[in-house]
Amino acid sequence: MKRYQGRIIATLLAMTFIMFWNYLFYGILGNKINWPVDVLFTMVTLISVWWLTLYIDESNQLVHKLKESEKKYKELSDQTKRIMDNLQEIVFQTDKKGIITFLNQPWTTLTGYSIEESLGTMYNDYFDQEERVINHLVFHLENKEPEGRIEVMYHRKNGSKFWGEVHYKLYYKNGQFIGSLGTLTDVTERKKTEMELFKSNQRLTMQSQKLAMAGQLAAGIAHEVRNPLTSVNGFLQLMKSEYPDRSDYFDIIFSEIKRIDSVLGELLVLAKPHQVKFKKVNIHSVLEQVITLLETNAVLSHIKLEKVFHTEENLQVNGDENQIKQVFINLIKNGIEAMPDGGKITISTKKEGNYAKISFKDEGTGIAQDHLKKLGKPFFSTKKEGTGLGLTICFNIIGAHHGEMKIDSELGKGSTFHILLPLRNTECCPQTIS
Structure with a gap:
C-alpha cells in the first residue's frame, strides 16, 4: 500500500479540486456544461497527476530502502567491530x-x-x-x-x-x-618454552657425550688396571707362603685388591652394558630365589626378611630375569648394611595400576633429604666404603625395563625403595636392547 500512497493521495486531491472547480464554473457562474471537453480535461488531469506522483513514490521507496540498508550496514559494522574487539588475536x-x-x-x-x-x-x-x-x-x-x-x-x-x-x-x-x-x-610463553627445551637438549647432549667419553675411559682404565692387578695378586700369593708371619698384612692387601677388582667390575658394567633379552618374568618367583639366597647372610646379621606378597595377583613383567634379580639383591644387601645392629627388612608386592610395585623397607638409619637427590649418581654413597655404583646400576637396569625407582626415607626411621615395572599384559617391550 505504501508503494502507491503518494499517487492515491495526489489523485484524490486532484479529484477534489476538479469537483470544486466544476461547482464554481458550472454551479456558481452558470456556464453551460460541455461534456466531451470536461471529461477529457478530467482524464488528462488525473493521468498527469498519477504519472507525476509515480516518480515521487519511487523516490520515497528508494529513500526508504537506502535508510534500511544504512541501518543494516551500521548493525553489521557494529557487530563486526564487537567480534574484532573480542578476538584474542x-x-x-x-x-x-x-x-x-x-x-x-x-x-x-x-x-x-x-x-x-x-x-x-x-x-x-x-x-x-x-x-x-x-x-x-x-x-x-x-x-x-x-x-x-x-x-x-x-x-x-x-x-x-x-x-x-x-x-x-x-x-x-x-x-x-x-x-x-x-x-x-x-607467542612469548611458547618461545620461552622452546628456548628452555633447546637449552635443555643442548645440556643433555653435552652430558651424554661426556658420559659416553667417561664410559669409554672407564672401560679402558678398568681393562688396563685389571691386567697388572692379576699379576700383582699372583706374586703376592707366592710371597705370602714365604712370609707366614706377615699373613695378616697380606690378608689386608688381598682384601683391598678384591675391593679394587669389584669396583673395576662395576665400572665395566656401567661403561659397556650387555645386551638385555626380554622374556616373561614372574616377580614373586624371582623374589623367592633372592630371599633364599640372602636369608643366611641376613640371619648372621640378626636381620629378619619378612615377605608381604599379594599372591592372588599375577605379577608378570617383560624383562631380563638376571638383571632384575641383581637389582633385588643390591637393594636387600643395602638394607642389611644399613642395619648393623639388626632389624627387619619388609619385602612387599602389589599391583598398582598397570605396574607391578615391589617395595624394600628397612629399619636403618635413613637417608638425609639433601642426599636423596644424589642417590644413583656414580661414586656418591652414604656408606663409608661404598662406591655408589651399585645404585647407579640399579637405576640403569630399571630404566632399561621402562620402569621407575622411587625412594622414601627419614633419618632415624629407615628407608623404603619402591620399584615400578610395567606388567606384561599392558606394555609390549622390545625383544632386545643394548
Missing part, C-alpha cells in the same frame, strides 16, 4: 606502501599503543629485526606468494618486548601488490 590491514589502515582493540591491550595513534604509521615501526622481516616480505612479494607466516620480536609502548606470530595474506591486482591482511598472536 590482533587483526591488522595495510595498504600497498605498508601503512596500517586497520587495527582491532587487542592491539592496544597487547602493545599499549592506541589504535588512533597507530593508524597511518608504517607496519615496521613496532618490531625489531627489521632487515630480516623486510627480506622475508620482499622474497614473498617477488614470488607473488599469496600468504605467509613469520615470528617477530615486537616492542610495547612501555619498552618491554614480546614475541609475535604473524599470519598474513598478500593481495594483488593486475599483478601489482595492493595491500595485506593478517593476524598477530602473542
